[in-house]
Amino acid sequence: MKNSLGSIYNIAKKDLLIEFRNKDVILSISGFATIIIFVFSFAFDVGSSFSSSTAGGILWSSISFASITGINRSFMLESENDTLGALIMAPISRDIIYLGKVVGNFIFITISQMVILPIFAILFNFSILSIEFIACCLLANIGLSVVGTLFASLTIKVRAKEVLLPMLFLPCIIPILFSSIEATSLIFEEKSWSDLSTWFQLTIAFNLIFLIFSLFISNVIYED
Amino acid sequence: MVNITKNKLLICSAIFMFINLYLIFIWVPTEANQGAIQRILYIHVPVSQISMLAIILVAVSSVLFLWKRNEFWDKIAIASAEIGLLYGTIMLLSGILWAKPVWGVWWTGEAKLTTALILYLIYVSYIMFRNYFPVGSQGQRIAAIIAIIGALDTPLIYFAANLWSEAHPPIVLGPASENDSSFSSSDMRLVWLFSTITFMIFFVYLLRIRYKLQDNISKYLMNT
Numbered sequence: 001m002k003n004s005l006g007s008i009y010n011i012a013k014k015d016l017l018i019e020f021r022n023k024d025v026i027l028s029i030s031g032f033a034t035i036i037i038f039v040f041s042f043a044f045d046v047g048s049s050f051s052s053s054t055a056g057g058i059l060w061s062s063i064s065f066a067s068i069t070g071i072n073r074s075f076m077l078e079s080e081n082d083t084l085g086a087l088i089m090a091p092i093s094r095d096i097i098y099l100g101k102v103v104g105n106f107i108f109i110t111i112s113q114m115v116i117l118p119i120f121a122i123l124f125n126f127s128i129l130s131i132e133f134i135a136c137c138l139l140a141n142i143g144l145s146v147v148g149t150l151f152a153s154l155t156i157k158v159r160a161k162e163v164l165l166p167m168l169f170l171p172c173i174i175p176i177l178f179s180s181i182e183a184t185s186l187i188f189e190e191k192s193w194s195d196l197s198t199w200f201q202l203t204i205a206f207n208l209i210f211l212i213f214s215l216f217i218s219n220v221i222y223e224d
Numbered sequence: 225m226v227n228i229t230k231n232k233l234l235i236c237s238a239i240f241m242f243i244n245l246y247l248i249f250i251w252v253p254t255e256a257n258q259g260a261i262q263r264i265l266y267i268h269v270p271v272s273q274i275s276m277l278a279i280i281l282v283a284v285s286s287v288l289f290l291w292k293r294n295e296f297w298d299k300i301a302i303a304s305a306e307i308g309l310l311y312g313t314i315m316l317l318s319g320i321l322w323a324k325p326v327w328g329v330w331w332t333g334e335a336k337l338t339t340a341l342i343l344y345l346i347y348v349s350y351i352m353f354r355n356y357f358p359v360g361s362q363g364q365r366i367a368a369i370i371a372i373i374g375a376l377d378t379p380l381i382y383f384a385a386n387l388w389s390e391a392h393p394p395i396v397l398g399p400a401s402e403n404d405s406s407f408s409s410s411d412m413r414l415v416w417l418f419s420t421i422t423f424m425i426f427f428v429y430l431l432r433i434r435y436k437l438q439d440n441i442s443k444y445l446m447n448t
Contacts, residue, residue: 053392150373154366159356167349168370171342172377175384182391198387206380213376220290220365 007092011100016107018077025070029112033066034119041123055124056184060177063116064144067109068169071148072162074105079156084222094218098149102211105145113137126188132196136183139203143176146207150214153221179203233429240422252415255408261325265407268318270420271311272340274427278308279343282350283375286368295442298364301371303434305350307427312344333392338385339378346374359445 019025040058078084087097117137121128151168155161179199186195214221248266255262281304289297319337324330331337350370357363407413 154369155353157358157362158353159358161356164349164352164356167345167352171345171349172373174338174342175377175380178384178388182388202380202384202387209376209380213373217290217369220369223362223365 004093004096007096008100008103011087011097012103012107015074015101015104019074019104019108024077025074025108026112026115028073029066029070029109030115031066032069033062033112033116036062036065037116037120037123052126052188053181053185055120055126055188056181058124059116059120059184060140060180063109063113063140064170064173064177065166066112066116067144067148068166070108070112071105071145071152072165074101074108075152075156084156088222094222095215097222098153098214098218101153102145102149105149106141109141109144110138113141130187132187132193133184135200136180136187136196139200139207140176140180143203143207143210144173146210146214147173147176150210150221175206176203179206233425233432237422237426237429240418240425244419244422247415247418252411253409255412258326261322264318264322266415266419267423268315268322269416270423271318272315273420274423275308275311275315278304278311278427279347279375279378282308282347282371286371289368290365290372295364298368299435299438299442300431301368302354302438303431305347305354305371306434307430309344309347309351310430311423311427312340312347315340316344333385333389335382335385335389338388339382342381342385343374343378346370346377350374 037058040062044054044058075084078087088094090097117128120126148169151165151172155165155168158164179202183196183199183203186199244266248263252263252266254260282301285297285301285304288294289301320330323332350367353370354363354367357366407416
């Protein structure tokens with residue numbers, strides 16, 4: 001158990017170390033999401049009051065599009081240098097590799113959100129400093145990294161993966177997108193935890209189902 | 225020249241299709257509430273049911289392929305996915321044509337519609353993946369995983385879309401907005417049943433052809 005946690009930590013640490021040297025993934029996620037938020041804010045006229053559901057929709061659509069760009073980028077580095085092959089040859093189980101990559105991607109998305117959210121709050125005039133909103137973001141980030149890592153691992157060798165990865169990823173994360181948009185909208189309307197609980201439960205169920213499934217098939221994903 | 229004796233399924237399918245068209249457009253009485261447009265449902269409902277059945281077949285064959293590693297199940301999966309997608313396209317187009325005069329809108333955020341569309345997109349990606357991935361057993365395994373993910377995600381998508389449509393009720397103003405029983409008489413139910421059998425026979429015929437084509441492709445690739 002201790003060894004497994006150590007291996008997960010080492011894989012995530014390796015990804016973070018590479019990231020802090022070249023800053024590819026975090027820049028691509030935060031930059032891309034910020035631009036989408038800017039474009040939406042211009043399209044809907046800056047300064048006018050937004051409904052909470054419109055703002056939630058814009059925020060989570062931007063984060064979803066940007067996350068897939070970042071996760072794709074993190075796997076391109078593995079693909080370019082064939083370092084995933086080296087990881088597969090290492091004397092660790094395949095589910096550890098998967099979990100290490102999930103932890104790395106989760107940290108990338110969370111750090112990127114620290115850039116995206118203040119810009120969103122300024123442009124759309126919503127308060128983002130609440131425990132409910134932080135819980136909503138963290139739960140959604142787990143789901144995005146679990147599913148994103150799964151699909152990025154599956155499509156690493158495929159032709160035209162830039163097209164195929166979003167096509168697989170975006171329809172699959174619809175439950176997370178629905179629950180995050182609705183939860184965000186309710187948080188902006190200052191609703192209580194009990195109003196949010198259904199959406200949080202849905203996200204937790206989604207995360208658990210996909211995490212268990214991914215761990216179950218990790219041997220098949222990283223077979224060669 | 226087509227050998228007629230070898231195409232019993234085709235002949236059977238053609239006879240059933242002619243009888244089906246007669247029953248739909250001439251024999252069955254016009255529905256009082258919706259009018260002639262309700263006749264689309266004798267095609268839309270059976271086609272929808274069979275396309276969902278095709279997707280279940282893809283998922284089951286994919287599980288069996290991963291378990292047994294028998295190519296037969298992989299060929300059934302790709303054949304069923306392609307025919308299921310064809311039926312899915314007919315389902316979406318016929319549904320849109322029916323919805324406008326009956327519901328007053330081309331499309332709504334209703335749970336069944338959202339789930340069907342997302343599932344359709346996941347299987348479009350599945351087919352794209354099959355075409356883009358280099359030929360070999362790794363591609364077959366990963367395609368099987370994608371098919372299982374699609375099936376696994378369906379209940380979650382339906383649950384999320386159902387919650388979403390409860391929070392944002394779709395606007396439906398047409399003649400079917402209050403009375404939803406489109407097959408109210410026994411004659412109508414009989415035609416619906418006959419149409420389901422007809423489209424099922426046609427599905428089995430197409431599945432057989434596509435399976436044989438995939439079998440020939442595999443043999444050709446093994447020889448080259």
